[in-house]
Amino acid sequence: MSREGAEYALRARADERDRISGDLLDLESHTTYQLLKGAALRGATQQRWAGVQAALGTLWLLNDAYRTVLRDAEQIRGARAKLGADQLAELTELLVGTSVVLRAAAKPVEQRSLLPQADERLTLDETVARMDGAFHEVTSALNDIDAVWNTVLPRLDDADRDLREIRDLERELGESVDLTAQESRLRRMRADALEDPLGAAPGPDLGGIARVLAEARAEIDQAIVVKREFARRREDLVAALDRVRAAESEARLAHGAVVVKIALPPQAQPRSRVQELAGELDALDASADTWVARARRLANLEHEAEQAAGRAQATAKALYGLVGRRDELRGRLGACQAMAVRKGMAEDPSASECYERARALLWSAPCDLTKAAAAVETYQRAIHGGKP
Known part of the structure; x- marks a missing residue:
C-alpha cells in the first residue's frame, strides 16, 4: 500500500469508527432497548433477548478490538511526519491484514479442554461485517418488539382510560x-405485553374487552341521564300512555262503528295494552333496581308505548278503510251498470242476475267484502263477454 493509500485508508477507517460509535450510542439510548435492559422478561421474548445479549457482547468485544487496531495505526502514523518503509509496512498490515484479535472466550470448566484455545484473527473489513450482523440481530429484535408495543400498548392504554372513566361515572x-x-x-394482558410481547401479546380478546367496556359506558351514561331526567321522562311516559289509551279507545269506537257495516273476523277486535304498560310503569316506580336496570326498563317502556299507540291508530285507520272499500265497490258496481246500459246489456238475464247478487251483498249489513268484491268482478266479466 502506498503512503497516500495508507493515509487515505486510515482516514476512512477513522470516519467509519466514528459512525459506528454513533450508531452504538444511539442503540444504547434507544427507548425500547432501555426498557428491555432492566425488564423481567419471559417466554419467547426472554429467549430472543438472550440471543440479543450474546450478540451485543460479541458486538462490543469486536468494537473494542477494532478500535484498538485503529488506535495503534494512528499512533504509528502520528509518530513521524513522514512514514518510513517499516512504519508503512506495519501500518499496511494493521489496515488490510488480520490485525483484529478476538480473544477466545472463557468457558465453564465443564466445557474446557486442556489444549490451548486459539484466538480468532480478523481483518478490519471482516470485523465490521461481523459487527454489522450482530447489530442487525439486535435492531431486528427491537423492531419486532417495538411493532407489538406500538400496536398493543396504545389499545391497552385506551381500555384502561375507559375503565377509569367508567369508575368515575359510577361514583357520580x-x-x-x-x-x-x-x-x-x-392487568394480565398488560403484564403479558410487557414481559413477553413476542409470545403472549393480547389478541382478539382485547377487542372483546373494549366492546364490553363501551357497552358498560353507554349503559352508565344512559343511567345517569335517566337519573337526572327520570321525573320528566316519567311524566312524558304518563302522557304517552294517555295517548295509547286515546288511540285504543278510537280503535274500539272504529270497530264498533264498522262491525255493524262490515263482516269482521273475531281477531279484528282491537286488543288493549295500556293497562299492561301502566302496570309496568307502577312496577318501575316501586322497583329497587339499579339505575342502569331502570334505564333499560324505562327506555323499553317508552318504546312499547310508542309502538302501542301506533298500532292502535293503524287499526282504527284500517277499520275505517274497510267502509271505504265497500263504498268503492258500490261505486264500481254503479259504473259497471252504466256501462251495461251503454252496451245494451242492461236487460241481459245473466248480467242482471250478477248485478243483483253483487248489489245484495254490498247493501247488506254486515257486508261480506270478500264475497262482494268477487260478485262485482263476476258482473264486470259478464258485461264484457266473459273478459275481465
Missing part, C-alpha cells in the same frame, strides 16, 4: 357495574 351514579373480570384480564 352511586352504583357500580361488575367489570372485575375485565379489569383482571387487562
Whole structure:
C-alpha cells in the first residue's frame, strides 16, 4: 500500500469508527432497548433477548478490538511526519491484514479442554461485517418488539382510560357495574405485553374487552341521564300512555262503528295494552333496581308505548278503510251498470242476475267484502263477454 493509500485508508477507517460509535450510542439510548435492559422478561421474548445479549457482547468485544487496531495505526502514523518503509509496512498490515484479535472466550470448566484455545484473527473489513450482523440481530429484535408495543400498548392504554372513566361515572351514579373480570384480564394482558410481547401479546380478546367496556359506558351514561331526567321522562311516559289509551279507545269506537257495516273476523277486535304498560310503569316506580336496570326498563317502556299507540291508530285507520272499500265497490258496481246500459246489456238475464247478487251483498249489513268484491268482478266479466 502506498503512503497516500495508507493515509487515505486510515482516514476512512477513522470516519467509519466514528459512525459506528454513533450508531452504538444511539442503540444504547434507544427507548425500547432501555426498557428491555432492566425488564423481567419471559417466554419467547426472554429467549430472543438472550440471543440479543450474546450478540451485543460479541458486538462490543469486536468494537473494542477494532478500535484498538485503529488506535495503534494512528499512533504509528502520528509518530513521524513522514512514514518510513517499516512504519508503512506495519501500518499496511494493521489496515488490510488480520490485525483484529478476538480473544477466545472463557468457558465453564465443564466445557474446557486442556489444549490451548486459539484466538480468532480478523481483518478490519471482516470485523465490521461481523459487527454489522450482530447489530442487525439486535435492531431486528427491537423492531419486532417495538411493532407489538406500538400496536398493543396504545389499545391497552385506551381500555384502561375507559375503565377509569367508567369508575368515575359510577361514583357520580352511586352504583357500580361488575367489570372485575375485565379489569383482571387487562392487568394480565398488560403484564403479558410487557414481559413477553413476542409470545403472549393480547389478541382478539382485547377487542372483546373494549366492546364490553363501551357497552358498560353507554349503559352508565344512559343511567345517569335517566337519573337526572327520570321525573320528566316519567311524566312524558304518563302522557304517552294517555295517548295509547286515546288511540285504543278510537280503535274500539272504529270497530264498533264498522262491525255493524262490515263482516269482521273475531281477531279484528282491537286488543288493549295500556293497562299492561301502566302496570309496568307502577312496577318501575316501586322497583329497587339499579339505575342502569331502570334505564333499560324505562327506555323499553317508552318504546312499547310508542309502538302501542301506533298500532292502535293503524287499526282504527284500517277499520275505517274497510267502509271505504265497500263504498268503492258500490261505486264500481254503479259504473259497471252504466256501462251495461251503454252496451245494451242492461236487460241481459245473466248480467242482471250478477248485478243483483253483487248489489245484495254490498247493501247488506254486515257486508261480506270478500264475497262482494268477487260478485262485482263476476258482473264486470259478464258485461264484457266473459273478459275481465
